[in-house]
Amino acid sequence: MLEIRWHSRAGQGAVTGAKGLADVISTTGKHVQAFAFYGSAKRGASMTAYNRVDDEVIMNHEKYMKPDYVFVIDPALAITTDVTINHKDTTKYIVTTHLSTQDLIKAQPKFVGKEVYTVDCIQIALDTIGRPIPNTPMLGAFMKISGMYDIEFFKENMNRVLAKLPQKIIDANMVAIQRAYDEVK
Amino acid sequence: MAFDKMELRDIEVWDGNHAAAQALRQCQVDVICAYPITPSTPIVEGYAQFKADNYIEGEYVLVESEHAAMSGCIGASAAGGRVATATSSQGLALMVETLYQAAGMRLPIILNIVNRALAAPLNVNGDHSDMYLCRDSGWIQFDAFSPQEAYDLNMIAFRVSEDHDVRIPSIINQDGFLTSHTAQGVHTITDDVVYNFVGTFKPMNDMLDFEHPVTHGVQTEEDWHFEHKARQHNDMMTVVPDKIENAFSDFEKLTGRKYNKVECYDMDGADIAIVCMGTSVETVREVVSEMRKDGLKVGVVGLRVVRPFPFAEIGDTLKDIKAVAALDRSAPGGAAGMLFNEISGSLFNTDSKMLLSGFIYGLGGRDLTKANIRDLYKELQANVDAGKVLTKQQQFIGVRGPKLAYL
Numbered sequence: 226m227l228e229i230r231w232h233s234r235a236g237q238g239a240v241t242g243a244k245g246l247a248d249v250i251s252t253t254g255k256h257v258q259a260f261a262f263y264g265s266a267k268r269g270a271s272m273t274a275y276n277r278v279d280d281e282v283i284m285n286h287e288k289y290m291k292p293d294y295v296f297v298i299d300p301a302l303a304i305t306t307d308v309t310i311n312h313k314d315t316t317k318y319i320v321t322t323h324l325s326t327q328d329l330i331k332a333q334p335k336f337v338g339k340e341v342y343t344v345d346c347i348q349i350a351l352d353t354i355g356r357p358i359p360n361t362p363m364l365g366a367f368m369k370i371s372g373m374y375d376i377e378f379f380k381e382n383m384n385r386v387l388a389k390l391p392q393k394i395i396d397a398n399m400v401a402i403q404r405a406y407d408e409v410k
Numbered sequence: 411m412a413f414d415k416m417e418l419r420d421i422e423v424w425d426g427n428h429a430a431a432q433a434l435r436q437c438q439v440d441v442i443c444a445y446p447i448t449p450s451t452p453i454v455e456g457y458a459q460f461k462a463d464n465y466i467e468g469e470y471v472l473v474e475s476e477h478a479a480m481s482g483c484i485g486a487s488a489a490g491g492r493v494a495t496a497t498s499s500q501g502l503a504l505m506v507e508t509l510y511q512a513a514g515m516r517l518p519i520i521l522n523i524v525n526r527a528l529a530a531p532l533n534v535n536g537d538h539s540d541m542y543l544c545r546d547s548g549w550i551q552f553d554a555f556s557p558q559e560a561y562d563l564n565m566i567a568f569r570v571s572e573d574h575d576v577r578i579p580s581i582i583n584q585d586g587f588l589t590s591h592t593a594q595g596v597h598t599i600t601d602d603v604v605y606n607f608v609g610t611f612k613p614m615n616d617m618l619d620f621e622h623p624v625t626h627g628v629q630t631e632e633d634w635h636f637e638h639k640a641r642q643h644n645d646m647m648t649v650v651p652d653k654i655e656n657a658f659s660d661f662e663k664l665t666g667r668k669y670n671k672v673e674c675y676d677m678d679g680a681d682i683a684i685v686c687m688g689t690s691v692e693t694v695r696e697v698v699s700e701m702r703k704d705g706l707k708v709g710v711v712g713l714r715v716v717r718p719f720p721f722a723e724i725g726d727t728l729k730d731i732k733a734v735a736a737l738d739r740s741a742p743g744g745a746a747g748m749l750f751n752e753i754s755g756s757l758f759n760t761d762s763k764m765l766l767s768g769f770i771y772g773l774g775g776r777d778l779t780k781a782n783i784r785d786l787y788k789e790l791q792a793n794v795d796a797g798k799v800l801t802k803q804q805q806f807i808g809v810r811g812p813k814l815a816y817l
Contacts, residue, residue, distance in 0.1 A: 240591075243593075244423065244425075247594075248593075251421060251595050256595060257594060257595060258592060258594050259423070259592065259593040259594075260425075260587070260588070260592035260593070261587075262587070284692040284693060284696040285692070285696045285780065286585075286588050286689035286692055286693045287778065287779045288777040289777060289779045289780075289781075
C-alpha cells in the first residue's frame with residue numbers, strides 16, 4: 226500500500242490533483258483511492274487530500290494515515306502547520322517553496338533529519354499556466370522523486386485526464402509538469 | 411430529440427457522486443427535479459452537465475427547495491415518467507413530508523441520499539442521521555458501501571421500484587465524502603446494456619393517459635386509510651424482498667457482481683461479528699481479514715437493504731454467533747440504536763444465546779479507525795469468554811471526554 230497526504234489550500238487543486246493521479250495509476254491495473262477533507266471550508270482555507278494505491282481492492286476508509294509521501298502545495302503551510310504529523314521514518318516530503326531545501330529545513334525544524342525535496346510549483350504554475358495552481362507540477366515532481374512512471378507516459382495520461390480543458394491550458398500543464406520534474410531537488 | 415451515447419473505459423476512476431450521476435444518465439431518466447445540497451450536489455450538477463452536453467433526452471427542472479424537488483418528482487412520476495433526484499441531510503429533512511406522499515401514492519421515484527449529519531450543530535460530513543430520519547417513510551432503502559455499489563444499486567433500484575407489482579420508491583444511500591467524494595475504480599457497464607437492464611419505463615395509472623382518467627393524492631379518513639397503509643406494508647413484507655432478490659440475481663448474471671440483502675464477510679465459522687453500514691463495512695472487512703490471518707474467528711455483516719428490513723436473513727446469519735456488536739452512525743435520541751433494536755427483534759423468541767452490544771460511532775464524520783475496530787473485537791471476545799456482556803449495552807466509540815455507557 227502506497228499512501229500520500231496532500232497539504233493544500235482550498236482552490237489550489239489538491240482534490241483534482243489527487244483524483245488525476247489516481248486516474249493515471251488506475252490505468253496500470255492498480256487499485257486506487259483519492260479523497261479529501263474540506264468540510265464547508267472556503268477558498269484559501271487549509272485542507273488535506275489523500276491517495277491510496279495498492280495491488281488489492283482498497284477497503285480501508287479510515288482518515289488516519291501514516292503517509293509514504295507528503296505533498297505540500299502551499300508554501301506557507303510547511304511553516305504554519307505540522308505537515309509531519311503521523312509520519313513514518315521513511316516518509317518523503319515534496320514541498321512547494323521558493324526556499325532552498327536547506328533554508329526550508331532551517332525555517333521549519335520539524336524537517337530536520339527527514340527526506341525533504343523542494344520545488345517552486347507556485348512560480349512554475351504562474352510562469353506556464355498563468356495562475357497559481359500548483360497541483361499538476363507537484364505530480365511532475367513526484368514522478369521524478371518516486372520514479373513511479375516514465376514522465377512521457379505520465380504526461381500522455383494527464384493529457385487524457387485534462388482533456389476537457391482548452392488545449393492551451395493542457396499544453397501549459399504539460400510544460401509545468403516537465404519543469405517541476407526537472408527542477409525538484 | 412436525439413442524444414449522444416457516452417464511451418466509457420472498462421474501469422473509470424469515479425467518486426460515488428459521479429458514479430450515481432452516470433447511472434442516472436444511463437437509465438435515461440425522464441425528469442429530474444433538483445435542489446442541490448452538500449455533499450450530494452455533484453450528482454445533480456453532473457447530471458445537468460450531461461444534459462448540457464446532449465447526453466440526456468429528459469427534462470431537468472431546477473426548483474426552489476428540496477420540498478419542491480420531491481413535489482416535482484411526484485408530479486412527473488404521477489404523469490407517467492421515469493423520475494429521480496438526490497439530496498442530503500437538511501435537504502432531506504425538508505423533503506420528508508413529500509417522501510411519505512411519494513410512497514403512499516405508490517410512485518416509483520429513485521432518490522440518492524448522500525448521507526450527512528443533521529444540524530444542530532451544523533455539519534456537512536457523513537453520518538447516518540438522514541438515512542434514519544426516513545426509515546419509516548415507506549421507501550425501499552438500499553445502502554452502498556463504495557462508488558461501485560452506488561453505481562450498481564441505482565440500476566437495481568429502478569428495476570425493483572418500477573415493477574408493476576411493487577411501485578414503491580427507492581432510496582440509495584451512500585456515505586457523505588467517504589463514498590461521495592472518494593474516487594475509486596468503478597467497473598462500468600455500457601449505455602445500451604444498462605438501458606436494457608432497467609428497460610423502457612412502463613407507466614401505470616399515469617395521469618397523461620387521457621383515455622383512462624385517474625386520481626392521485628386522494629384523501630381517505632378512518633374508513634380506508636388503514637387498509638391502504640396495511641396493503642402497502644404487506645407488499646413491502648411479501649412482494650418486495652423477492653423482487654430485490656430477482657434484481658440482484660439478474661444483475662449478477664449481467665455483471666458477475668453479486669449483491670445480497672445481508673452481506674456477510676468471513677462469517678463462516680465466526681464466533682464474533684460486527685454489524686454495520688456504509689463505508690464502515692469495508693474498513694471492518696479489512697481489519698477482519700488481518701485478524702483472520704492471526705487465527706481469530708471474526709466476521710462482519712453489512713446491511714445492504716435497510717428497508718424492508720431483512721429480518722429472517724439477519725436472524726439466520728447471527729443466530730449461532732456468540733457475540734455481536736451493532737454499530738449505529740446516528741444519535742439515538744434517548745433509545746438504543748436502530749440496528750441494535752432490529753437485530754434484537756430478529757433474534758428474540760429464538761433459541762439464540764447471542765450476546766449483543768450496541769455502539770454509537772462516527773457522528774458528524776468522526777473517523778472510525780482500524781484501531782477502534784480491533785478494540786471492539788477484543789471487547790466482544792471478552793464477553794464471549796465471560797459468557798455475558800461485561801459492559802453496559804450501549805457505548806460510544808471515538809467521542810472525547812469521559813466514557814459514555816448506558817442501558
